[in-house]
Amino acid sequence: MEERARLVGFNHVAVEVDDVDEALDFYGRIFDFELRGRGPKMAFIDAGDQFIAIAGDRTQPPDGHRHVGIVVDDRKAVRRALREMGVDILPGRGLDFLDPWGNRWQVVEYRNVQFTKAPEVLRGMGLDGLEKSSQAQEELRKKGLAP
Template identity: 60%
Template sequence: MTEPDASRARLVGINHVALEVGDVEAALDFYGSIFEFELRGRTASAAFLDAGDQFLALTEANGPADGRDAHRHFGLVVDDPSAVEDRLAALGVERLSGRDLDFRDPWGNRVQVVAYEAVQFTKAEHVLRAMGLSELEKSESALAELSEKGMAPE
């Protein structure tokens, strides 16, 4: 375990995993034959399988333009995304283009960083307290998403 360091963001959990598939309909049929789930959202080339306050994103891919998977990634929830930005800059790690805080690790894995306050992913109060993160709060939009599902904290 690493020592606490105010210059680094605290890893809180996994918000989502995004997989590339050859055909979204076939992927929905496959995963639907194994798991019961609700669709969180759908586009012509993607489907988002709800897993409570987390999700699995299935994105149709026609092959990566840069020799790597273009959309395959995982979303990590942190307490302070700006600390991640600062650390990436200090380490010379290039951010990927787009609106999100995405980067590749030295092995080519794409990582997307999201703020705990901004997403519906949540930890139980007793878990946050044990992690030393009891001060974390949710944005109004994240609380609204949780409320729609009957998962808003009391």
């Protein structure tokens, strides 16, 4: 059997919107972020060693099944911002919402998931105090990903 490439992670995720400026305003009211770069029809929201590409001039209709899972340092702050903006939080156990362009976002908190950033990346992002819950630490240990 031929050797196959190992999936290592994600460099970026791209989402389509109608208007990049409106999208940056919308996301900026929810998340504290910096732009990695900007073009006339694209913007790149920095996430340390990853990024979200925002593409203007949407070409596809909204898709109710596809979603983007994002990790934040404070999920309660996201919930509060969404409520203040009048954005509907979708039913279910988690924190899912649709942006004005129909993109579904699933928000999880760093401390509660297996997703990890290298210490130097967290430090560079100003997030070096983030910790994992005992459950997330145990999940990582079972995979050999934590001491």
